[in-house]
Amino acid sequence: MAEPSKASGQYNSVMGSAKEAVGGAIETVTGSTQPSSWTTAGKEQHAKGETEIKAAEAKAYAEGLGDRVQGKIDSVVGAATGDRTKQAQGNIQHDKGQAQMNINA
Structure with a gap:
């Protein structure tokens, strides 16, 4: 499985929203x-994108916490050793x- 990525998550979120809009237009035209x-596919892709964004943010937050502690x-x-x-x-x-x-908070 690939590492979560904000860029990939944004792409999927936007593409999913676009597919939802197309689906809504089709439903309106056909009644x-x-x-x-x-x-359906748009909602799934949008949700996948939003989940990936949150996972990438959580990973980056944890990495920041590690850097902060270290x-x-x-x-x-x-300071203690005079270095x-x-x-x-x-x-x-x-x-x-x-x-x-x-x-990433």
């Missing part, structure tokens, strides 16, 4: 009270992780 195959550890160790480079790198990694979490 059908049953959902067309376009409508950065904090490195920063504290660097300013390690401390600075830890602070940068911590901040990067925090930003990634904020984007």
Whole structure:
């Protein structure tokens, strides 16, 4: 199974919505009270896309949390040992992780 992707999820969400619209137009023209195959397929593809977007966001959030924790550890160790480079790198990694979490919250 492929990694979840926001881009792929957006594509499926938009394409699913488009198929739903086509299905709705077909139903209007034909006067059908049953959902067309376009409508059904569109709803399924849209839902798949939205699920993939959420999975990609959750994965990125977890990765940001990992960076944040590891950065904090490195920063504290660097401060305790007097290693300013390690401390600075830890602070940068911590901040990067925090930003990634904020984007995907």
